[in-house]
Amino acid sequence: MFRSIAFVIFLLASFVHAKVVVNDITQLNPIEVTSVFQPTSVEQIQEFIKNNKGKISIGGGRYSMGGQTALEGTLHIDMRRMNKVVRLDVKKKQVTVEAGIRWRQLQEIIDPHELSIKIMQTYSNFTVGGSLSVNVHGRYVGQGPIIRSVDSIKLVMADGHIEEASPSQNSELFYGAIGGYGGLGVIVEATLQLVDNGKVERTARSISLKKYSDYFFKSIRNNSNAVFHNGDLYPPDFKDVMAVTWVKSKKALTDQARLIPANDSYSFQPFAIKMISSSKTGKKLRQSVIDPISYKKTVVVWRNHEASYDVAELEPKSRSETTYVLQEYFVPVGKLVEFVDSVRPLLKTSIFNVVNVSIRHALPDTGSLLAWAPKEVFSLVIYYRQKTDKKTRKAIAKITQDLISAALEVGGSYYLPYQIHATSEQFHQAYPKAKEFFALKQKWDPLNRLTNSLWDRYYKPEPIAPTTE
Numbered sequence: 305m306f307r308s309i310a311f312v313i314f315l316l317a318s319f320v321h322a323k324v325v326v327n328d329i330t331q332l333n334p335i336e337v338t339s340v341f342q343p344t345s346v347e348q349i350q351e352f353i354k355n356n357k358g359k360i361s362i363g364g365g366r367y368s369m370g371g372q373t374a375l376e377g378t379l380h381i382d383m384r385r386m387n388k389v390v391r392l393d394v395k396k397k398q399v400t401v402e403a404g405i406r407w408r409q410l411q412e413i414i415d416p417h418e419l420s421i422k423i424m425q426t427y428s429n430f431t432v433g434g435s436l437s438v439n440v441h442g443r444y445v446g447q448g449p450i451i452r453s454v455d456s457i458k459l460v461m462a463d464g465h466i467e468e469a470s471p472s473q474n475s476e477l478f479y480g481a482i483g484g485y486g487g488l489g490v491i492v493e494a495t496l497q498l499v500d501n502g503k504v505e506r507t508a509r510s511i512s513l514k515k516y517s518d519y520f521f522k523s524i525r526n527n528s529n530a531v532f533h534n535g536d537l538y539p540p541d542f543k544d545v546m547a548v549t550w551v552k553s554k555k556a557l558t559d560q561a562r563l564i565p566a567n568d569s570y571s572f573q574p575f576a577i578k579m580i581s582s583s584k585t586g587k588k589l590r591q592s593v594i595d596p597i598s599y600k601k602t603v604v605v606w607r608n609h610e611a612s613y614d615v616a617e618l619e620p621k622s623r624s625e626t627t628y629v630l631q632e633y634f635v636p637v638g639k640l641v642e643f644v645d646s647v648r649p650l651l652k653t654s655i656f657n658v659v660n661v662s663i664r665h666a667l668p669d670t671g672s673l674l675a676w677a678p679k680e681v682f683s684l685v686i687y688y689r690q691k692t693d694k695k696t697r698k699a700i701a702k703i704t705q706d707l708i709s710a711a712l713e714v715g716g717s718y719y720l721p722y723q724i725h726a727t728s729e730q731f732h733q734a735y736p737k738a739k740e741f742f743a744l745k746q747k748w749d750p751l752n753r754l755t756n757s758l759w760d761r762y763y764k765p766e767p768i769a770p771t772t773e
């Protein structure tokens with residue numbers, strides 16, 4: 305009796321909101337969940353899982369773009385109030401954080417110690433738990449997926465008990481949960497490696513796509529002074545690249561700010577993106593006039609400053625009729641030109657209004673079960689604008705499937721946090737160890753409690769063979 309009263313009080317105190325819509329930044333995937341629970345401690349998550357019977361979905365920053373954070377009728381755990389640093393070891397350059405912390409919050413804490421996050425995305429709004437569950441990557445030279453910078457994780461499992469996992473302890477769970485889209489357990493803590501902060505200077509070079517790979521391998525890949533690198537492949541022709549590298553520097557800063565000021569106002573950038581994306585002329589103007597002028601400017605900033613972008617700089621006034629969306633493809637390094645040549649007609653389709661393609665590089669990830677880079681790859685991040693009506697969405701689904709087929713054709717893969725258009729066959733071809741992941745899910749979550757739109761679409765547990773005496 306007292307236990308149930310206490311639990312009701314605990315639920316009220318922990319902000320349970322009834323019937324709420326969970327959506328993502330594209331606004332394309334509104335999903336009505338039964339309730340939203342915002343825990344502030346590991347124990348609260350354990351209690352919540354033990355005391356409720358329903359299916360559970362997990363959300364971090366909610367920047368994935370295909371309903372990966374929710375499923376109709378689930379109990380949703382919103383991790384964003386689990387945002388504390390548990391332990392910071394400055395000497396060891398290592399930090400343990402609660403999984404709902406955003407990169408930006410962590411940067412504010414480690415920056416005064418001259419430390420930086422080793423691997424993260426370009427923007428700093430994402431949570432650590434969401435980033436680990438997707439196994440994200442950034443523009444870091446000589447790196448790749450974030451798993452390369454993780455020492456260990458702590459999870460609350462589908463029955464409420466706790467497991468710890470690292471490459472040497474419970475390694476099966478470590479390599480399944482990182483990149484596992486919340487299917488195996490709730491990541492509640494992570495211990496991450498940090499690196500030194502330092503000054504970086506931007507350098508830029510315009511080069512043809514055909515010559516880009518040679519240039520990258522000769523000048524960037526093994527350059528220990530290079531910190532960030534990406535190549536912008538210019539629409540509307542997709543033949544030329546602006547290769548941008550940030551190198552370690554001793555020069556005077558051109559911007560004194562340690563981090564990009566939080567809550568900066570960004571009215572000009574969304575306007576510029578809209579102008580550039582509105583016509584072929586806008587895109588050509590960017591390539592031939594705007595970028596050449598802006599890249600001439602010397603820029604020297606702190607590494608943490610360059611890693612602290614806010615997605616607000618991309619946010620349009622409204623997403624009701626058109627919205628901006630991402631897709632990403634991974635191709636073996638020797639196949640970059642072949643892949644772009646094969647998809648150029650798709651990239652030029654008018655309803656798929658490509659604003660930018662960012663080329664990045666990743667070293668192999670031989671551990672994760674759902675690795676997107678089992679070999680060394682170039683990745684192509686496509687940022688595009690689309691209408692939100694049904695007809696366009698259907699047409700984009702078909703284009704996406706064709707792009708996935710082209711990536712698979714050259715031995716590549718595609719990224720899972722975006723719209724869920726891949727067929728089941730494409731998913732399994734791109735992620736050949738998915739069945740091993742499913743077997744692990746069956747072991748740790750036999751009732752399939754932890755779910756979302758991604759796992760609802762692809763997770764098919766193998767039927768359990770009857771036991772014979």
Ligand SMILES: Cc1cc2nc3c(=O)[nH]c(=O)nc-3n(C[C@H](O)[C@H](O)[C@H](O)COP(=O)(O)OP(=O)(O)OC[C@H]3O[C@@H](n4cnc5c(N)ncnc54)[C@H](O)[C@@H]3O)c2cc1C
Nearest residue numbers: 364365366367368425426430431433434437440441486491
């Ligand atoms: C503008 C923009 C730029 C981007 N740039 C990059 C980039 O440079 N590199 C890159 O790799 N990706 C990039 N992405 C994709 C982004 O990294 C992923 O969508 C990432 O998951 C976002 O983190 P999040 O906290 O919003 O996660 P969410 O979207 O909230 O969650 C992602 C997945 O993780 C699960 N999850 C969340 N928290 C937990 C937890 N604590 N335990 C278990 N499971 C959990 C969710 O259920 C879901 O399946 C970009 C996205 C946007 C919108």
